[in-house]
Amino acid sequence: MTSDQTKIQAIIDKHHGQKKSLMAILQDIQAEFRYLPQESLRAVAKTLDIPLIDVVGVATFYRAFSLKPRGRHTCTVCQGTACHVRGAPRILDEFEQRLKIKAGETTEDKNFTLETVACLGCCAIGPVVVVDGDYHAHMTVRKVGTILKKYRK
Amino acid sequence: MITILLNNVEVQVEEHWTVLEAAKFYGLEIPTLCHNEGLSPYGGCRLCLVEIGEKPKTRLVSSCTYRVEPGLVVRTDTRRVIQARRMMIELMLSTAPNSKILQDLASRFGVTQQRFTLRNEECVLCGLCVRMCAEQMDGRAIGFQNRGHKKKISTPFDIQSEVCRLCGACMYICPACQLRCQGPEPDTAICNACLTMEPTCLERYDELQCWMYDAGRCGTCVQDAPETGRPKPE
Structure with missing residues (x-):
């Protein structure tokens, strides 16, 4: 068994291999690998005795899960109405140019994943960019470089 | 056995029946797409909508998933129902315009216009x-x-x-896998080749008055109502 397989099996065992823990198991795998590898879904389906298609259905239904490898840091640029009128599209453009990816993609060095969101519910401090759960308020195009530098090693 | 009011007629039905089963038992045809007797009810296509309750508090429910209950008032062919069905057919047809089953439904229910962008996905997610x-x-x-x-x-x-x-x-x-026949105008979204007549009752009454469900529509109503301005069937 490779180390990845051992890790996946350990996560499944932690939840006692119960069917009702499917979501929790997927969340733990997502936290460990930053995405859900195919093998992990197959292993989960086999151990929990759930049809593979149902596991895949759950994994693709929720946005919290990703079947594609994601970057170490997630940049979420709010594109809600309030942020939009204050220039969120320009901020997104700046991110896209600097990272050389489109929204929804991951950089080649697996450092950043760029995402958009419809509204984060904190319109008063918009435009908002969230990087790994840290909220950056009143974003401007100029601040983009500083933020990226902070998270880039 | 319980009693429900089905199109203003008191009928006896089994408790475990759905409205669709009750209507079918009494010979009323309700169109379905996602329903199949061998499979669990899904309620996805919304073609089997019926109007339940008494005015002014009526609502549309999918008859394939709605269980009969004592004193339930069901109307299967009201204007609201027919309009909702036409809308569903139009929507599904915009997703899969090449489906024969959908094209036939469009002809049968007089869906003659297509107001939505065609997507050609060839799947209506009926499940x-x-x-x-x-x-x-x-x-x-x-x-x-x-x-x-x-x-x-x-x-x-x-x-x-x-x-x-x-x-x-x-x-x-699959209802979308069977290709439509290449009618006189195969390129248009709705071929309507099978559309020779449509009931005109709805222009006068609140419900379809047709009692010729199983025999096919005789078309007398269309021929007897030249003042409606509809093109007469060839």
């Missing part, structure tokens, strides 16, 4: 194939993935499934 695979074939090889406008039916990871036995039941039951 028949998914249920067929899981319930009748015990396969569970295909299922729904993603959600919202990205929802699709596929195998895990879009590669051939290990549990698929290539039985073909999913294609057999």
Whole structure:
């Protein structure tokens, strides 16, 4: 068994291999690998005795899960109405140019994943960019470089 | 046995029946697409909508998933129902304009316009194939993935499934797989080639008055009502 397989099996065992823990198991795998590898879904389906298609259905239904490898840091640029009128599209453009990816993609060095969101519910401090759960308020195009530098090693 | 009011007629029905089963038992035809007797009810296509309750508090429910209850008032062919069905056919036809079953439904219900952008997805997400695979074939090889406008039916990871036995039941039951006949105008969204007549009752009354369901529509009403300004059937 490779180390990845051992890790996946350990996560499944932690939840006692119960069917009702499917979501929790997927969340733990997502936290460990930053995405859900195919093998992990197959292993989960086999151990929990759930049809593979149902596991895949759950994994693709929720946005919290990703079947594609994601970057170490997630940049979420709010594109809600309030942020939009204050220039969120320009901020997104700046991110896209600097990272050389489109929204929804991951950089080649697996450092950043760029995402958009419809509204984060904190319109008063918009435009908002969230990087790994840290909220950056009143974003401007100029601040983009500083933020990226902070998270880039 | 319980009593319900089905199109203003008091009828006796079994408690475990759905409204669709009751209507079928008494010879009323309700169009369905995602319903199949061998599969669990799904309520996805919304073609089997009926109006329940008494005015002014009526509502539309899908008859294939709605259980009969004592004193239930059901009307199967009101203006509201027919309009809702036409809208559903129009919507589904914009997704899969090449489906023969949908084209036939459009002809039967007089759907003559297409106001939505054609998408040619050739799937209306009725879920028949998914249920067929899981319930009748015990396969569970295909299922729904993603959600919202990205929802699709596929195998895990879009590669051939290990549990698929290539039985073909999913294609057999699919309402969108059977190609439409190439009518006189095959390029238009709605061919309406089978559309020779449509009942004119709705212009005068609140409900379809046609009692010729099973025999096919005789068309007398159309011929007797030249003042409606409709083109007469050839």
